[in-house]
Amino acid sequence: MFDRDLWREIFQSINMNRTRTLLSGFTVTFAILLFAILFGITNGLTNTFDEAFKDDATNSIFINSGRTTQANKGLQAGRQIQFKNEDYDYIKKEFGDKVQFITARVYKNVNASFQNEKNSYSVRAVHPDHQYLENTKVTQGRYINQLDLNENTKVVVIGRLVENDLFLKTTAIGKYINLNGIQYKVVGVFEDDGGDNEERLIYMPISTAQQIYGNNDYIDQINLTYNPAMGYDQAIAFSGLLTKKLKDRFSVAESDQRAVRVRNLANEAKGINQMTTGLGMIVLVIGFGTLIAGVVGISNIMIFIVKERTKEIGIRKALGASPKSIVSIILMESIFITVIAGFLGLVIGMGVLELVGPSLEKFFIKDPKVSLSLVVSATVTLIAAGGIAGYLPAKKASKIKPIVALRDD
Amino acid sequence: MLKINKLHKSYPIGDSSLHVLKGIDLSVESGEMVAIMGSSGSGKSTLLNIIGMLDEADEGDYILDNVPIKNLTEKKAAIYRNRFLGFIFQSFNLINYKNALDNVALPLYYQGLKRKERIEKGLFHLEKVGLKAWAEHLPSELSGGQKQRVAIARALAADPKLLLADEPTGALDTTTSYEIMAFLQQLNDEGKTILIVTHEEDIADMCKRIVRLVDGVIMEDKFVEQVRASQYV
Structure with a gap:
């Protein structure tokens, strides 16, 4: 040759x-x-x-709640469904092997200030798993951890643009930021590929937010990723089962499309x-x-x-x-x-x-x-x-x- | 050197078959120069093809240099042809896009020689036919006589036991024909065994033995006084 x-x-x-x-x-x-x-x-x-899809993990499932549109089991239509910590624990316990990461979210809009700089931002109060669900890249310091949740610490992780806006002459790490009149310690700064809006967010421990803003255990949204070992079809079956169980739990009619909403990215990915x-x-x-x-x-x-x-x-x-x-x-x-x-x-x-x-x-x-x-x-x-x-x-x-x-x- | 016994060969033509060689017996000793003569259709080409291992006989024995030539695979035939035989054709059959030296060295390539060795040997044989100065020329730049001499050099390159010439002067004018014959005679003088198929009497007379074929059988096989071609050149 x-x-x-x-x-x-x-x-x-x-x-x-x-x-x-x-x-x-x-x-x-x-x-x-x-x-x-x-x-x-x-x-x-x-x-x-x-x-x-870069913003979110492609195996994400988002769970939201709303008002019922149908009367069911003697309950009237128009009832507001509210997720609580126990629902988060229920999913974790019931579907432990099918869930990779899971977090609850509480939303809050705040006015933030540091020294003379002021601006308003969205706060997401979350569990530590949230970092992996959102592909959040912590560039300085750390993310929210379990200890924060246990002790309801007043700490926040701020987006790159929040630091840019408020911390003009200094770095944010270790400083105290004022959110609606309460001081929080900045323990981390993050970047996100999801765009500028994603970098104008502030993360805090969910337990802290629940205590300070409502003194309740309400949850606005639950996000999770399914076990990536599952195929698309398995994942879709899993979210179907999850939907059914949650509807049962809240006595929502099976055909009610608004009260419990589960969006599975596997559907789109497939x-x-x-x-x-x-x-x-x-x-x-x-x-x-x-x-x-x-x-x-x-x-x-x-x-x-x-x-x-x-x-x-x-x-x-x-x-x-x-x-x-x-x-x-x-x-x-x-x-x-x-x-x-x-x-x-x-x-x-x-x-x-x-x-x-x-x-x-x-x-x-x-x-x-x-x-x-x-x-x-x-x-x-x-x-x-x-x-x-x-x-x-x-x-x-x-x-x-x-x-x-x-x-x- | 060469021994043929009761050789038969026929070709199918439609439903019937044409019996071309009808029991040829021929033996050629080392150092002979034999002319095989015959009109077209006499079977002389078929005989040469069989001797040249380009075709196989239906019946009979063919022994070349003590090696029985029988049931050859194509690969084996190629090796035997390369080792035993040197072909000289009427139409020279040089490869037109290769220069004289490459043409002469081609059999050496199939022997598996290294390029350097091939060039050395090729030049040696080109010198022998007096064309060393033309080594780099393409066949199209050579005259008919020169082409045939290159072809002879190529036939000699692998140092074969037997030279087979099929109408070697058929495409040449008389003077050039005699030049080529003079050269073949010189090779024969040096000990090469040569078989020439021809239909020209004057060419046959320049060999030492004439075998006449008529209708697939040998009619005459005689030794003759060789006419030296050099006297005409």
Whole structure:
């Protein structure tokens, strides 16, 4: 395979059929080019979807409550459903193995001030798990922890932009921030990929908020992530069961859509996953179809070359060429043309994606790129394709009888 | 050197078959120069094909240099051809996109020799046929006589036991033909065994033995006084 003379022979042969080689190689180049661009665009779409979900873990389930719309079990419609700490504990106990992280939320709007700087922000009072649910990145200090909850400590973790707004000349960590007249110690600063609004939030322990703002154990919302070992369908079944159990718990009619609302991102993720898988399949089919056309083209030219060189192959055999040496020359030539042409298409395709990629963002195609694994599998596919393209012609060549060398034409 | 016993060969033509060789017996000793003569259809080409292992006989024995040539696989035939035989063709059969040296060195490539060695040997044989200065030239830049000499150098390159020439002068004018024959005679003088298929009497007269084929049988097999080609050159 790495025989220098074999390569000399191949280059001589390609040189003799330059136009034809170029033309048939072009089909393969075009096939791979098309494939690379389509693949890149699919990747770009996937990236866009990933971006949209970046804020929250993709296995999130959000549980909200509202007013009942139907009378049930002797209870009137219009009743407000209020989650409490015991509901949070109930889910944790009942579905412990299916829940990865879970947190309750209490919302509160506050006026915050530090020295002379003032602004209003939203407070989310949460459990420690909330950090993982929201993909919160603590850049300084720490997040809310269990100790804070146990002791109802007056601590907060503030967003990067809160620090920017209020702490002009100093760092926030360790300072006391005034929220609606009560001093809280800043124990951490965080960043979030979810956008500016997410970085204008203040987190505090849920027990602290419950004590200070209402002296009750009310919860506004419960968020959880399901065990990622579960598939989409299992996850959807799980949230269905969760909904049913909660409705029973609050004596809500099964068909009541407002009183207990469970939103499972698995539903959306499943749809998107199905769409990108479908898109990927279409791209594969188109790419392979075109590649097959290219393979046929190369096979065609190789058959032609064999036919044109019948006499030469006969002479070679008369001089002692083994069938193997004839086969390998045809096969290697075919593989060589296919691989070179294919890589050319891949490189052009990557170049095109690089060039037009940024301008595609408005079409929901973000950062379209070809992955390394695609390059590797494309190489393998091309070698195989070249081998397939060269197989018939090589077989034909090996069947040529040396006697043709004696024929006069 | 070469021994053929009751050789038969027929080709199917439609439903019937054409019996081309009808029991050929022939033995050639080392150092002989034999002309095989016959009109077209006499079976002389078929005989040469079988001797050249380009075709296989239906019946009979063929022993070359004490090796029975029978039931050859294509691979084995290729090895034998490369080791035992040097072919010289009427239409030279040089590979047109390879220069003279590469053409001469081709059998050596199939012997698995290293490139350096091939070039060395190739140049040696080109020098022998007086064309060392033309080593880098393509066949299209050579005259007919030169092409045939390159072809002879190629046939000699692998140092075969037997040179097989199929109408070697068929495509050449008389003067050039005699030049080529003079050269073949010189090779024979040096001890090479040569078999020439021809239908030209003057060429046959330049060999040491003439075998005449008619309708697939040997009609005449005689040793002759060799006419030296050099006197015409």
